[in-house]
Amino acid sequence: xxxxxxxxxxxxVKEIFSSYLKEHNQRQTPERFMVLEEIYRADGHFxxxxxxxxxxxxxxxxSRATVYNTLDxxxxxxxxxxxxxxxxxYYYERAYAYQQHDHIICKKCGTVLEFxxxxxxxxxxxxxxxxxxxxxxxxxxxxxxxxDTEACEKRxxxxxGKKKSKVNS
Ligand SMILES: [Zn+2]
Ligand SMILES: [Zn+2]
Numbered sequence: 775x776x777x778x779x780x781x782x783x784x785x786x787v788k789e790i791f792s793s794y795l796k797e798h799n800q801r802q803t804p805e806r807f808m809v810l811e812e813i814y815r816a817d818g819h820f821x822x823x824x825x826x827x828x829x830x831x832x833x834x835x836x837s838r839a840t841v842y843n844t845l846d847x848x849x850x851x852x853x854x855x856x857x858x859x860x861x862x863x864y865y866y867e868r869a870y871a872y873q874q875h876d877h878i879i880c881k882k883c884g885t886v887l888e889f890x891x892x893x894x895x896x897x898x899x900x901x902x903x904x905x906x907x908x909x910x911x912x913x914x915x916x917x918x919x920x921x922d923t924e925a926c927e928k929r930x931x932x933x934x935g936k937k938k939s940k941v942n943s
């Protein structure tokens with residue numbers, strides 16, 4: 775399921791974002807489009823700081839504030855989805871031309887797995903009928919720990935290393 779967006783998709787989402795910015799009297803700065811592209815090219819779930827540091831590492835000059843306010847705009851216009859995986863943990867992922875899916879999250883190493891199960895659609899249809907309700911969305915996250923403890927441990931250490939290098943940069 776996880777693969778970077780196609781060039782056509784990237785062109786299309788840029789167009790959508792451009793008209794959204796115009797409509798809302800927001801400036802169309804190249805940095806804003808770079809944040810959008812970063813999310814669609816990288817493919818995955820990132821917190822705002824991840825996005826900021828990935829862009830910086832990739833040689834893009836962009837301020838943290840720009841990343842944060844662009845993310846808000848992207849969520850507002852529906853191109854990016856904000857997911858809450860922990861009490862104060864927010865993750866961003868692309869929403870356009872991307873299959874509806876749910877998440878499995880490791881509480882230790884932070885790995886995020888995606889799954890798609892048509893039975894969720896069946897539950898939705900049934901609940902609409904039973905409760906006479908029009909359901910417009912849902913969020914389902916399973917939390918737990920990796921069964922491969924060795925790999926999980928390794929990822930936890932990588933996370934610590936990444937945080938350290940962030941502090942130093
Ligand atoms: Zn996802
Ligand atoms: Zn894990």
